[in-house]
Amino acid sequence: MTVANTLSWNEELVLGDARTDHTHQEFIELLNATSAASGAEQLTAYQQLLTHTIEHFAQEERWLLACGISPDFCHFSQHASVMEVMKEVERRALGGETAYIGSMIEALVEWFPMHASSMDAGLVAYLQEKGFDTASESFINGVPEATNATAPACGHDSSHSCA
Numbered sequence: 001m002t003v004a005n006t007l008s009w010n011e012e013l014v015l016g017d018a019r020t021d022h023t024h025q026e027f028i029e030l031l032n033a034t035s036a037a038s039g040a041e042q043l044t045a046y047q048q049l050l051t052h053t054i055e056h057f058a059q060e061e062r063w064l065l066a067c068g069i070s071p072d073f074c075h076f077s078q079h080a081s082v083m084e085v086m087k088e089v090e091r092r093a094l095g096g097e098t099a100y101i102g103s104m105i106e107a108l109v110e111w112f113p114m115h116a117s118s119m120d121a122g123l124v125a126y127l128q129e130k131g132f133d134t135a136s137e138s139f140i141n142g143v144p145e146a147t148n149a150t151a152p153a154c155g156h157d158s159s160h161s162c163a
């Protein structure tokens with residue numbers, strides 16, 4: 001079985017929030033660049049992907065927090081799990097074990113479309129509903145009064161309590 005190690009930007013990945021879509025397109029470009037690189041250049045490309053992903057996740061988490069979502073919501077923990085593995089792969093690659101980069105890329109190729117179509121899609125719909133503008137990172141009609149905000153849809157089934 002051939003394992004895919006690249007992703008292509010396609011309609012199914014478009015979530016309808018310009019900033020999110022732009023960030024996701026950059027993610028795919030950096031992922032493909034890492035896949036195409038070899039040797040020392042592959043580690044450099046991977047580190048660029050890692051730096052970008054740190055900011056990508058932080059951006060979404062800032063928006064969740066701005067809406068009053070608790071940091072124990074599952075979207076945060078899924079980002080944290082991915083980030084932990086990505087950093088471990090960098091650590092090993094710096095120690096000479098560069099083969100893990102290829103496995104990480106394969107895992108991200110599988111993970112990203114699922115994450116985008118569930119948690120990130122849920123986040124985009126939620127932000128639009130709350131009137132949160134991602135370009136200015138502010139609420140169009142002022143900050144909603146509700147504290148204890150209900151978490152966005154995350155793709156988990158209803159029996160699973162994420163927040």
Ligand SMILES: [Fe+2]
Nearest residue numbers: 024056060120
């Ligand atoms: Fe994302």
Ligand SMILES: [Fe+2]
Nearest residue numbers: 060115119120
């Ligand atoms: Fe996300």
